[in-house]
Amino acid sequence: MAELRQPIVSLLGHVDHGKTTLLDRIAGSARAEREAGGITQHIGAVEVPRAAIERLSLGIVSTENFAVPGLLFVDTPGHRSFETLRRRGGALADLAVLVVDSREGVMPQTRESIQILRHEKTPFAVAMTKIDLIAGWRKPTGPLSILSQITKSGDEYGKQLDARVYALAEELDGLSFSADRYDRVSDFTRNVGIVPVSARSGVGVAELLALLVGLGQRFLKSELAIATEGGEATILERSDQRGVGPVSSVIVYRGRLRVADEVVVTGRTGPFATRVRGIYRPPPPGRGKGGKHPALVSAEAVEAAAGVYLSAPGIEDAMPGGLLKVVPRSADLERVQVELAKASNPVTETAESGVALVADTLGGLEALAFECREAKIPVHVAHVGPVHGALLLLMSTVRDPRHRAVLAFNVPVLPEALASGASAAVKVFPGEVMYHILEEYQTWYAEQTSSLAQQRRVDTVHPAKLQVLPGFVFRTSKPAVVGVKVLGGTLRPGVRLMKIDGTEVGLLKSLQEDGVSVAQAAESKELAASIDGAVVGRSLNEGDLLYVSIPESAARSFKREELSPGEQRVFDEVLRIRRRTEPFWGQ
DSSP: OOOOOHHHHHHHHSTSSHHHHHHHHHHHHHHGGGGGTTOOEETTEEEEEEEHHHHHHHHOOOTOOOOSSSSEEEHHHHOOOOOOOTTTTSSSSSSEEEEETTTOOHHHHHHHHHHHHHHTTTEEEEEEGGGGTTTTOOOSSSSSSOOOHHHHHHHHHHHHHHHHHHHHHHHHHHHHEEEEEEEGGTTTTOOOOEEEEEEBTTTTTTHHHHHHHHHHHHOOOTTTBOSSSSEEEEEEEEEETTTTTEEEEEEEEESSSTOEEEEEETTTTTEEEOOOOOEOOOOOOOOOOGOOOOOOOEEEEEESSSSEEEEOOOOGOTTTOEEEEESGGGGGGHHHHHHHHTOOOSSSSSSSOOOOEESSSSSHHHHHHHHHHHTTOEEEEESSBBBBBHHHHTTTOOGGGGOOEEEESSBBOOOOHHHHHHHHSEEEEEESOOHHHHHHHHHHHHHHHHHHHHHHHHHHHOOOOEEEEEEEEEEEESSSEEEEEEEEEBBOOEEEEEEESSSSSEEEEEEEETTEEEBBOTTTTTEEEETTTTOOOTTOOOEEEEEEOOHHHHHHHHSSSOOHHHHHHHHHHHHHHTTTTTTTTOO
């Protein structure tokens, strides 16, 4: 079997379902294993070598066929790596663990995580956590095998645990993933393995690690093949380190990175070239001389997969979530810059009328852009950073008011933006869960659509039929004021009226009911109408039937708009009147 690098693993799941506790359990073994060359804490990652997995297994799982040298867990609680950290061609992580609380099952962020996993086609296992809170659990002793723990805790505990596994499998099936407890799965190409885990005691952790190793070896042989050239990394964040100065913490996911390498880095204003000045690993645990914190450990080179601090001129301008790529030869510099520029633009198509996307990292922006494409939400502009006043001013000019919105993932809204005059015209949807941001925007969009439709109905000429009541002429002209009865539709001022032969009578200026002006009158209402241009006894007589004179453009729009039964009946009468002289009127 070809030599493989260690897979990068990310933990996903709903808040408080145990991601941090599970990662802490794995990382906690670092303190016990580190002196024996075991688990090491990287920058933003936890490395679990094969030897450490063997020791953690305690004979529970066989490691004879392990080909990968270990696993590198990216520290999702601090960096939201899967959602926001990318590499060229997809997510930073090769594998994922979907963490689900055994008591709560699938929750909103779980669904969001599954959507990301489906999009990325990422192999994953499910860690069903907090099984030590199920009634009947007994404190484990000896090897921490989940199967032996089930036997120890008794039949009733086993039944309750199985019920939780089946319930979770049913929820995952509803999301198009077939799943079962890991030891009952014979084909991991068709089924997702669920590993019951107690992070507090460590039960199930060995099986979870072994399952991840198996998934890596089964599905990722080509992706994990070691490459010693063409180093590539993802930028986590910028910081200052004592004695070193500005650095970026990065995850090297491909090839090798050396001191003095020329690299291209995704910057806040675009890709830029620089040269690696220093590579630093975390210091060993404990205190240095005199009780001081030990210094970073300098390295001449680092190979994938690993997390390190990187020092280079201009590195403080690196964009979190951006990329870093080694330039193999000086002649390749322009090509590499073009590559990173393309990879740094998550929105390939922008719309004249669309929403704004803002995120804290480039990867977050890409993930948000993908969700918008899936939901068919057009995007006008996208950038990394906070919501500022200039963005709101730009969005206030978007043509469709339903797109005057900013979807802000994991970023603050600056005070100057809130104080700007454009803030009243633009709706900002901030949040740390994409699923919620999109859901809130779509709800608001539907509300705005309904409101605009209602306003259009008020503003648009709609069909109505009325009759001039005999004996109720209050003024004969300038304007004529007569009593009318609405026979169909809804009558509103501001429309022109015509007779049954199509002859126009005048403009309906106002309506009054019991001496009070009204904005509209429904069918069967009787009230006084002021008609400018009409003269009673000449162009208008008592008992006349009148119709709202509908412009032909409005008549065509009714094909796309639902009329009430009364309006439709009146409109059909208007069509017959108009088509006596114009056979194709309104088509």
